[in-house]
Amino acid sequence: MKELGKINSLLVNRFTPNGAYLALREGGEVLLPKSYLKGTEKEGDEIEVFVYTDSEDRPVAVTNKPTALLDEFAIMEAREITKFGAFMDWGLPKDLFVPKAEMAKPMIKGEKYLVRICKDYKTDRLIGVSKYEDFLIKDTRGFEEGQETEAAIFEETDLGYKALIEGNFEGLLYKNEVFQPLEIGDKIRVFIKKRREDGKLDLQLLPRGREKYEEGAEKILEVLKIRKFLPLHDKSSPESIKELLGMSKKHFKQSIGQLYKARKIAIKENGIELI
Structure with a gap:
């Protein structure tokens, strides 16, 4: 059956007490149960449905969509x-x-x-x-270092977080470079850090180079707009910085340096405050 596992637009052939029977492209019918009907359908109407098999392995149509289709x-x-x-x-x-x-x-x-x-x-x-x-695409030559893309986190390992890229490629976020909570199923924005010889992609959460510090600086500014003062400075522990801002100490120091030069913040002995 060509319709199996796909979203199909099928015509209503006839109605029964159990629901509507829809015409399949190569002959035969599939039942759309009564619970999926609005009550205004007529014979000949076209209805968009997903086709799979019920608990007794009989083909059945439904109007709601699964989280993935055949081959996804x-x-x-x-x-x-x-x-x-x-x-x-x-x-x-x-x-x-x-x-x-x-x-x-x-x-x-x-x-x-x-x-x-x-x-x-x-x-x-x-x-x-x-x-x-076995289903992933190994040829990642279409990706460039620094390129922004979407990723779905699907597994946590000792090394880091495995992510599905564009539905077909595998990437990895290293744990020592992640400074925010991540859970399986999260869909996030990532940047290509490196294309590996095995076809997999190394990923990072922040863009490379100067843009990285701009994003970190922007985050600190947003927090300071609310709190006015942060008890963080050069001597603060990496754990305190990560807890308050979700970034590494190195990233924090680079970001406040940029803000200080731009005269956005004042650096005190016990922290930083918004100017």
């Missing part, structure tokens, strides 16, 4: 774990099943994972696959 990634929470696999929340009444053989690692209920929507050609149904690396 999404970060999903594991709702239930069984000896056969895991059931993932993807925004539809029937959870998406990830077979045990398709797990990159054992899943834990309540945790979030990067999952690819795939078609099981043996059963003709949609399944999830968390062995994501």
Whole structure:
């Protein structure tokens, strides 16, 4: 069935007490249950639906959309774990099943994972696959160092945070360069730090060079506009600076230097204040 796993515009063929039967492109019909009908539909009307299989593996259409379509990634929470696999929340009444053989690692209920929507050609149904690396694009020559892009955080490791870039590429934010809380599923703005030989991308949260200090200086100014004074200075501990501003001590010193030269702040023995 070509419509499986996709958003389709299908015509209403007929109505029954159970709902509306929609015409498939290559013949046959699929049921749109009554609960998804507004009550104003007529035969011949075109309705936009997502097609998948119900709990009895029968094709069914719904008007709400999942977090990802066929051949796309999404970060999903594991709702239930069984000896056969895991059931993932993807925004539809029937959870998406990830077979045990398709797990990159054992899943834990309540945790979030990067999952690819795939078609099981043996059963003709949609399944999830968390062995994501086989689907990623390794050729990252289209990216340039310093380029800004969007990223979705999908895994935390000892080294840092793995991120999905533009739905097809893998990037890494190093922990020692992250000065803000990040959680699995967060979608954030990042900058390309380096293109690695293995096709993966090293990322950073702030732009390179002088722009970095401008952004840090702007953040300090915004805080000072509210608090007027910050008990931070050259001798402050890195932990205190990170707690109050979410940045490294080096970044803080560079930023207040720029603000001081611009006569935006005054530097006191016990902190900084807005001029």
